Amino acid sequence: MPELPEVETTRRGVEPLLVGRTATEVHVFERRLRQPVSRGLAKALQGQRLMQISRRAKYLLFGFETGTLISHLGMSGTLRVVDQKLQRQTHDHVDITFDDSRILRFRDPRRFGLMLWTANDPYQHRLLAPLGPEPWDPAFSARYLKQRAAQRTTAIKNFIMDAHTVVGVGNIYASESLHRAGINPRRKAGSVSLARYSQLVVHIQAVLEAAIKAGGTTLRDFVNNEGKPGYFRANLRVYDRAGEPCLSCGTAIRSIVIGQRSTYYCPRCQRS
DNA sequence: CAACGGACCTGCCTGC
DNA sequence: TGCAGGCAGGTCCGTT
Numbered sequence: 001m002p003e004l005p006e007v008e009t010t011r012r013g014v015e016p017l018l019v020g021r022t023a024t025e026v027h028v029f030e031r032r033l034r035q036p037v038s039r040g041l042a043k044a045l046q047g048q049r050l051m052q053i054s055r056r057a058k059y060l061l062f063g064f065e066t067g068t069l070i071s072h073l074g075m076s077g078t079l080r081v082v083d084q085k086l087q088r089q090t091h092d093h094v095d096i097t098f099d100d101s102r103i104l105r106f107r108d109p110r111r112f113g114l115m116l117w118t119a120n121d122p123y124q125h126r127l128l129a130p131l132g133p134e135p136w137d138p139a140f141s142a143r144y145l146k147q148r149a150a151q152r153t154t155a156i157k158n159f160i161m162d163a164h165t166v167v168g169v170g171n172i173y174a175s176e177s178l179h180r181a182g183i184n185p186r187r188k189a190g191s192v193s194l195a196r197y198s199q200l201v202v203h204i205q206a207v208l209e210a211a212i213k214a215g216g217t218t219l220r221d222f223v224n225n226e227g228k229p230g231y232f233r234a235n236l237r238v239y240d241r242a243g244e245p246c247l248s249c250g251t252a253i254r255s256i257v258i259g260q261r262s263t264y265y266c267p268r269c270q271r272s
Numbered sequence: 273c274a275a276c277g278g279a280c281c282t283g284c285c286t287g288c
Numbered sequence: 289t290g291c292a293g294g295c296a297g298g299t300c301c302g303t304t
Contacts, residue, residue, distance in 0.1 A: 003297060034280075034299080058298075075298055076282075091282085110281045112298060127299090154275065163299080170297055219297065220284085239297095260277075262295085 002073045004135070004168030005211035006222050006230060007058045010079050013225025014104065015053045017081045021098040022049045023064070028115075030093040033108065034074060037094065037115050044117045045069065045096060056123065057131050057167035059114075067119035070128070074112030080105050080225050109221075132166045135205050140166050142197035149189035149197075158259045159189035160204070169204060172217055172239045175264045177204040179238045184270045185263050186256070210235060238264035 002010070026042035048064040055061065060079070062069035071079065082105050088095070094106040094115055106115060118125055133140040145166075149159060159165055161174050169177065178185050180203035183196055192200075216222055216230030219240065223229055237247050242255035246266040256263050 006297075032281095072298080074281090075296070108281095109283065110296090110298095112281065152274075158275090161298095172297060217297075222297070259275095 002058060002077070002216070002222060003170030003173050003211075004055075004058060004208055005173070005214075005232065006216035007060060007073060007168075008055055008212050009216040009224050009230060010073070011053055011055045011060055014079060014081055017102065017225070018050050018062075018098060018104060019052060020050065021100060021102075022047065023096055024099050025095075025097040027095040027097075028093070029088070029095070030091075030111070033093065033111050034072070034114050035116065038117055041069075041115065041117050044119075050098075056128055057134070057163060058170075059122075059128060061122050067117060068122040070114065070116040070118060070122055070125060071106065072114040074108060074110060074114070076110040076221060077106065077108035077113035078221075078223055080107070080223070080227060130164060132162075132164050135166055135168055135208055140201060142194050142201055145197040145200065146192075146194045149192065152189040154189055155185060155258050156183055156187045156189045156192055157185040157263055160200070161259070161261075166204070168208060171261050171263075172219075172236070173204070173207055173211065175239045176207045176237060179265060179270060180207060182269055182272075184272055185258055185265050187272065238266060240264065 023045045026045050028037050028041060031037040044067060050062060050064055052063040058072060060071045082103050084101050084103060091109040092105055092107045096104040122128060148165060152159060157174050157178060160169050181199040183200060211217055211232040214230055214232035215224055217232040218229035238253050241253045241264060243252050246253055246269055249268050251266055251268040253264055254267050
């Protein structure tokens with residue numbers, strides 16, 4: 001489900017409801033996520049005040065007094081703040097109750113998500129430490145991309161979806177930003193010019209910003225903290241639009257597979 | 273190293 | 289109606 005805009009939408013939704021509150025109870029109903037939820041999670045959280053909620057890549061970091069809850073939504077995860085009365089449903093795996101009796105509820109049918117506790121600097125965690133820059137980090141520049149792509153033969157789409165290159169660009173926004181930048185998704189990363197990388201940087205930032213403003217993209221099951229979908233789907237120019245006309249030139253949008261993922265592009269606007 | 277395929281899971285849709 | 293097959297917004301790991 002979630003790429004950066006959906007994760008950021010979730011962060012902005014839960015933050016005002018939870019920061020400053022103290023966790024009173026933790027219930028883990030299903031430990032088998034991408035990594036098993038540690039048995040000590042409840043004990044670690046209980047009685048602790050939530051200081052801040054930040055985001056790094058697609059991870060949400062819940063900063064408590066003595067450590068951090070690192071969570072990831074995987075492909076199908078959602079986090080919602082719900083009333084105690086709202087009944088638990090299938091695939092609701094973790095409930096964290098706060099001192100106003102509201103509950104932060106983690107739901108994830110496919111269980112590719114994560115809920116990890118660390119008492120150390122979360123940025124040093126083995127899953128976060130190797131990540132590339134955020135899209136708005138000044139370090140994420142055309143020169144950086146050009147240099148990093150040198151000699152690389154992988155498709156540009158794979159290259160920008162690699163979280164070691166830049167974080168937050170998933171399957172939807174990879175296709176969308178390449179279309180906006182006029183780059184063919186199959187082009188070898190090492191053969192993209194500096195000028196085109198400049199365009200790509202601009203468009204990755206722009207499309208992610210616009211998607212955050214719209215509350216993310218809902219294709220199937222993404223819902224925000226209030227259970228509502230995101231509205232960016234209406235602004236997608238190529239993703240999931242195979243056979244439909246390109247909004248720039250009218251040519252039929254094409255669907256191909258790159259790196260085992262569906263990829264959408266306009267054969268005319270993205271010739272090179 | 274880089275590239276690639278497979279693995280992890282459930283649900284939903286299509287077509288026979 | 290039932291069932292098989294394919295597909296889904298992510299990421300890690302092993303092999304070449």
